[in-house]
Amino acid sequence: MEAVNAEIITIGDEILYGQIVDTNSAWMGTELTKVGIRVKQITSISDSALAITTALDDARKRADVILITGGLGPTKDDLTKNVLTAYFRTELQLDQQSLDDVTAIFSRRSIAVSELNRQQAFLPAACTPVRNVLGTAPGMWFEEDGKIFVSMPGVPFEMQRMMTDTVLPKLKVYFKTPEIIHKVVQTIAIPESTLAERLEAWEVSLPPHIKLAYLPHLNGVRLRLTGQGTDANILNEELEQQVTALVKLIPDNIFAFGEIKLEEAIGLLLKEKQLTIATAESCTGGLLAHKFTSVPGSSAYFTGSVVAYHNDVKVQELHVKPETLQLHGAVSEETVKQMAENVRLKFKTDIGVATSGIAGPDGGTPEKPVGTIWIAYADKDKTIARLLNYNKNRLLNIEYTALAVLNLIRQSLAPTVEE
Amino acid sequence: MEAVNAEIITIGDEILYGQIVDTNSAWMGTELTKVGIRVKQITSISDSALAITTALDDARKRADVILITGGLGPTKDDLTKNVLTAYFRTELQLDQQSLDDVTAIFSRRSIAVSELNRQQAFLPAACTPVRNVLGTAPGMWFEEDGKIFVSMPGVPFEMQRMMTDTVLPKLKVYFKTPEIIHKVVQTIAIPESTLAERLEAWEVSLPPHIKLAYLPHLNGVRLRLTGQGTDANILNEELEQQVTALVKLIPDNIFAFGEIKLEEAIGLLLKEKQLTIATAESCTGGLLAHKFTSVPGSSAYFTGSVVAYHNDVKVQELHVKPETLQLHGAVSEETVKQMAENVRLKFKTDIGVATSGIAGPDGGTPEKPVGTIWIAYADKDKTIARLLNYNKNRLLNIEYTALAVLNLIRQSLAPTVEE
Numbered sequence: 001m002e003a004v005n006a007e008i009i010t011i012g013d014e015i016l017y018g019q020i021v022d023t024n025s026a027w028m029g030t031e032l033t034k035v036g037i038r039v040k041q042i043t044s045i046s047d048s049a050l051a052i053t054t055a056l057d058d059a060r061k062r063a064d065v066i067l068i069t070g071g072l073g074p075t076k077d078d079l080t081k082n083v084l085t086a087y088f089r090t091e092l093q094l095d096q097q098s099l100d101d102v103t104a105i106f107s108r109r110s111i112a113v114s115e116l117n118r119q120q121a122f123l124p125a126a127c128t129p130v131r132n133v134l135g136t137a138p139g140m141w142f143e144e145d146g147k148i149f150v151s152m153p154g155v156p157f158e159m160q161r162m163m164t165d166t167v168l169p170k171l172k173v174y175f176k177t178p179e180i181i182h183k184v185v186q187t188i189a190i191p192e193s194t195l196a197e198r199l200e201a202w203e204v205s206l207p208p209h210i211k212l213a214y215l216p217h218l219n220g221v222r223l224r225l226t227g228q229g230t231d232a233n234i235l236n237e238e239l240e241q242q243v244t245a246l247v248k249l250i251p252d253n254i255f256a257f258g259e260i261k262l263e264e265a266i267g268l269l270l271k272e273k274q275l276t277i278a279t280a281e282s283c284t285g286g287l288l289a290h291k292f293t294s295v296p297g298s299s300a301y302f303t304g305s306v307v308a309y310h311n312d313v314k315v316q317e318l319h320v321k322p323e324t325l326q327l328h329g330a331v332s333e334e335t336v337k338q339m340a341e342n343v344r345l346k347f348k349t350d351i352g353v354a355t356s357g358i359a360g361p362d363g364g365t366p367e368k369p370v371g372t373i374w375i376a377y378a379d380k381d382k383t384i385a386r387l388l389n390y391n392k393n394r395l396l397n398i399e400y401t402a403l404a405v406l407n408l409i410r411q412s413l414a415p416t417v418e419e
Numbered sequence: 420m421e422a423v424n425a426e427i428i429t430i431g432d433e434i435l436y437g438q439i440v441d442t443n444s445a446w447m448g449t450e451l452t453k454v455g456i457r458v459k460q461i462t463s464i465s466d467s468a469l470a471i472t473t474a475l476d477d478a479r480k481r482a483d484v485i486l487i488t489g490g491l492g493p494t495k496d497d498l499t500k501n502v503l504t505a506y507f508r509t510e511l512q513l514d515q516q517s518l519d520d521v522t523a524i525f526s527r528r529s530i531a532v533s534e535l536n537r538q539q540a541f542l543p544a545a546c547t548p549v550r551n552v553l554g555t556a557p558g559m560w561f562e563e564d565g566k567i568f569v570s571m572p573g574v575p576f577e578m579q580r581m582m583t584d585t586v587l588p589k590l591k592v593y594f595k596t597p598e599i600i601h602k603v604v605q606t607i608a609i610p611e612s613t614l615a616e617r618l619e620a621w622e623v624s625l626p627p628h629i630k631l632a633y634l635p636h637l638n639g640v641r642l643r644l645t646g647q648g649t650d651a652n653i654l655n656e657e658l659e660q661q662v663t664a665l666v667k668l669i670p671d672n673i674f675a676f677g678e679i680k681l682e683e684a685i686g687l688l689l690k691e692k693q694l695t696i697a698t699a700e701s702c703t704g705g706l707l708a709h710k711f712t713s714v715p716g717s718s719a720y721f722t723g724s725v726v727a728y729h730n731d732v733k734v735q736e737l738h739v740k741p742e743t744l745q746l747h748g749a750v751s752e753e754t755v756k757q758m759a760e761n762v763r764l765k766f767k768t769d770i771g772v773a774t775s776g777i778a779g780p781d782g783g784t785p786e787k788p789v790g791t792i793w794i795a796y797a798d799k800d801k802t803i804a805r806l807l808n809y810n811k812n813r814l815l816n817i818e819y820t821a822l823a824v825l826n827l828i829r830q831s832l833a834p835t836v837e838e
Contacts, residue, residue: 014634016458018448019643022441025463029437039435041470044444044461051459058477075615075633108808116612134810136612155635157815215438279705279726285712286698286705289726293704296780296813304732307698307708307724309717313766317723347732361715394715 004175006032007063008042009055011070011080012154015044024069024156028163035168036177036228037065047071052083060147065171070154072137074116080151081124081140088142090126098129098138105136130166134158141170148174179232183239185246188220188262188407190253195221198249210242218396219262219403220255255410262406263291269413270301270351277409278347279305280318280339282330283357283373287402303347308339318342331356331368333376333385340376341383352378353405357388359397371397375405377412384412423594425451426482427461428474430489430499431573434463443488443575447582454587455596455647456484466490471502479566484590489573491556493535499570500543500559507561509545517548517557524555549585553577560589567593598651602658604665607639607681607826609672614640617668629661638681638822639674674829681825682710688832689720694769696828698724699737699762701749702776702792706821722766727758737761750775750787752795752804759795760802771797772824776807778816790816794824796831803831 008028014020025042032039040062045051052071059066071080085092099121106113117136123129130139130150135158142149150167152159171177187195192214203212209229215222225242229235247254256265270277279288289305292298306317311330314320320338328334336356344352357373364370371390376383388404390397427447433439444461451458459481464470471490478485490499504511518540525532536555542548549558549569554577561568569586571578590596606614611633615622622631628648634641644661648654666673675684689696698707708724711717725736730749733739739757747753755775763771776792783789790809795802807823809816 013632015445016448016461017452018445018450018458019632019634019641021445022461026434026437026440029435031437033436039437040465042435042441042461042463046459073633073635074612077633108810110808111610114610114612114616116615134812157812213438281705281708284709285717285721286700286708286724286726289700289705289728290703290709290817293726293728293778294814294817298704299728302704303729304736305705305724305726305728306736307705307712307726309708309712309724310722310766313723317725347729395713398709398713 004037004065004171004177005040005063006037006065006067007040007059009052009059009066009068010042010044010154011047011052011068012044013046015070016046024154024159027156027160028067028069031163031168032065032067034180034182034226035172036180037171037175047077047079049079049083049086052080053087056087056149060145060149064146064175065148066150067167068149068151069159072120072151072153074114074120074136084127084140084142084149084151085124088124088126088144090124092122093125095121095123095129095138097131098123101131101133101138102136130162132158132162134161139167141167179229179235181227181229181232181235181239183225183227183243184258185223185225185243185254186220186256186258186260186262186265187223187250187253188255188403188410190221190250192216192221195223195250195253199223199246202245202249206242207238210239218399219406220253255407261291261295262403262410264295266406266409267292267295267298267301269410271297273413275351275413276301276303276347276349277351277353278303278343278349279405280343280352280354281305281307282309282314282339282355283359284355284398284402284405285309285359287398288353288355288405291402291406303349306343306346314339318346329368331358331372331374333374333387336374336376337378337383337385340378340385344378350379351409353409354378355401355405357397357401359401360394373397373401375401375408377405377408379412382412384408423456423484423590423596424459424482425456425484425486426459426478428471428478428485428487429461429463429573430466430471430487431463432465434489435465443573443578446575446579447486447488450582450587451484451486451590452599452601454591455599456590456594466496466498468498468502468505471499472506475506475568479564479568483565483594484567485569486586487568487570488578491539491570491572493533493539493555503546503559503561503568503570504543507543507545507563509543511541512544514540514542514548514557516550517542520550520552520557521555524553549581551577551581553580558586560586598648598654600646600648600651600654600658602644602646602662603677604642604644604662604673605639605675605677605679605681605684606642606669606672607674607822607829609640609669611635611640614642614669614672618642618665621664621668625661626657629658637818638825639672671830671833674826680714681822683714685825685828686711686714686717686720688829689770690716692832694832695720695722696770696772697722697762697766697768698824699758699771699773700724700726701728701733701758701774702778703774703817703821703824704728704778706817707772707774707824710821710825722768725762725765733758737765748787750777750791750793752793752806755793755795756797756802756804759797759804763797769798770828772828773797774820774824776816776820778820779811779813792816792820794820794827796824796827798831801831803827 127140339354360370758773779789
């Protein structure tokens with residue numbers, strides 16, 4: 001089977017000048033790889049007709065699919081649509097569906113459609129429009145000489161929705177891509193090098209049509225097994241067997257199978273056990289509550305949070321004893337345990353968790369440097385506290401702390417699973 | 420003055436397959452722009468001799484400076500050095516300084532230099548080595564036909580140190596670069612198309628050496644003015660005058676000058692006015708508190724938050740009247756006003772803000788569909804509530820609501836500025 005090659009072209013001076021980081025290409029690279037399309041090149045160019053035309057000419061020599069993002073805004077520095085119209089020797093015409101979509105977006109905001117936005121519904125006659133239900137710039141799908149060209153907006157959530165709903169399914173059909181199945185095993189609290197050592201013998205024994213990828217993330221390393229074949233059922237069974245073998249090698253470090261986030265996995269665990277939870281947050285400042293509530297349906301188990309940034313709030317709302325704060329400080333095992341226990345009682349939940357630490361960049365002392373963080377878990381039977389030591393980056397300290405609490409919940413609930 | 424054009428080439432399959440996001444190019448783009456070098460293209464390719472050679476041939480047609488990152492590791496899939504040696508028709512020879520640097524790094528770790536790492540000190544005879552004091556792969560500076568080619572490792576902190584210490588200073592001298600100055604004006608609550616209409620006449624009147632760019636973000640459109648000239652003082656004054664003219668056209672929609680986030684701008688405003696704030700969050704679920712506390716030094720004005728996800732918490736902790744919930748529901752002007760007023764009293768702050776809405780994807784009704792969200796602001800003089808209508812994406816609804824509250828704070832505090 002011939003490999004299908006893709007090239008990604010991103011248009012916009014903001015990428016070249018470093019004003020924004022191009023995260024679209026990585027997202028597209030991931031999704032294209034999943035359906036068996038190989039990205040050969042990513043090209044970022046400026047909003048210039050010559051640069052766009054040259055990039056298209058070069059890309060079609062290397063690739064079967066050319067995916068273009070950016071330059072579709074309503075202002076005059078956005079040239080992509082006009083350049084594509086000329087490139088494919090066609091002309092603009094009104095696309096009624098696109099106009100309806102734009103009108104719908106503006107009527108939700110109770111604003112009349114401006115002339116500039118109305119012009120966005122005029123598309124090259126030679127293209128098949130790609131609907132954009134989240135923004136005002138429709139996408140365009142062109143076919144020429146067996147090559148596919150797709151132009152999409154640079155706004156990430158609009159592009160992602162269009163790729164998922166329309167572009168990827170159409171590409172799979174057009175190129176009759178092989179069966180590709182992925183299995184994702186998400187690990188936590190194990191460094192990549194340790195993981196690689198534990199998995200080495202098994203990895204070497206994998207058959208050639210099954211590949212393993214290590215994908216490090218903030219919350220751990222995702223392991224992705226990719227199988228390629230002709231029979232989906234057989235392939236799926238083979239992959240399941242490999243996953244079973246993998247699980248036996250690292251039984252304590254897997255928090256989920258599939259592309260779900262740690263907070264979703266914890267949410268499923270709480271739902272399954274019919275437990276409720278509340279958070280008392282100092283250094284995480286609401287991020288933990290935000291992670292819980294970012295999951296649809298979290299109101300079934302997440303009750304609420306007290307963000308106790310000021311020490312008065314720790315005393316008044318979470319009933320931390322003033323003498324504890326005086327004797328041990330806000331960043332201490334004693335304080336964080338009281339916070340977890342008391343938020344549980346206050347919100348009448350099964351579980352309470354708490355954080356207190358020095359996120360930085362200021363506030364460190366020789367005994368408690370920046371990155372010194374206490375976390376705690378409390379339920380009706382026990383209270384567990386843990387000391388974390390991170391580095392100097394405030395936002396990472398906050399993020400890592402929230403993830404450590406989620407992992408502490410997972411570990412605290414785990415023993416019951418084996419009963 | 421002739422513009423100096425640059426091209427960035429990043430080498431490595433991990434970027435093409437989306438396993439890592441290419442942040443190096445954005446960093447380099449920012450730094451090159453600052454010294455007046457214009458990035459014309461960023462090209463990401465795989466570790467293949469043909470791909471590298473083709474990219475170099477294409478890049479030298481467009482650019483005066485070609486900056487290459489990646490593919491300098493010690494393993495056999497790293498080809499860059501050998502490809503460059505062939506490309507410049509030269510041969511490898513030992514560079515003693517590089518060997519000393521590698522040896523120093525290993526002796527700090529108390530490890531002997533491996534043969535693979537020793538080989539990294541062999542460099543093409545035609546290059547000027549670029550020292551890497553943080554890693555084992557030295558950089559290489561080539562000059563040919565008035566073009567500069569620089570190869571650096573892909574490890575971000577190594578590349579950044581080499582750029583800052585060696586490459587950027589050498590480029591400034593080599594190309595005698597012009598002065599370039601940027602001014603950023605951050606707008607909010609005005610769509611890009613409306614903005615473009617309001618600014619059109621002024622934008623058209625800009626002198627040719629000053630350019631305007633629209634950079635849309637979740638929280639609004641950043642406007643960036645870029646001027647190029649020979650005298651930094653004169654140029655800066657010209658740009659300041661243009662910014663003054665711009666401000667007059669959209670006086671109510673500017674929240675900051677320069678590269679800062681909305682929550683930082685609000686933090687500065689609260690600090691300046693010596694005001695404290697607390698949040699009562701239902702649908703934002705802690706995100707608002709997280710935004711406030713992500714800013715260093717926010718403990719000076721942010722006191723805490725009650726995340727009242729369950730209605731019992733709204734009654735018990737925020738003293739929302741049960742009859743209000745029964746009569747108007749949790750998502751109502753009455754409820755959200757009580758939440759804002761009562762969290763302010765509870766935490767003894769100057770300002771209280773609140774959110775209550777249906778983030779989705781479930782929980783909508785015909786009268787209150789998903790995306791129906793109430794927000795409120797309360798201080799000693801007034802309580803202001805506002806109804807928001809968003810679409811169906813849960814995470815975006817949460818994000819936009821938090822930004823809308825920050826903007827409501829800005830607007831509520833604004834009149835006092837003009838007193």
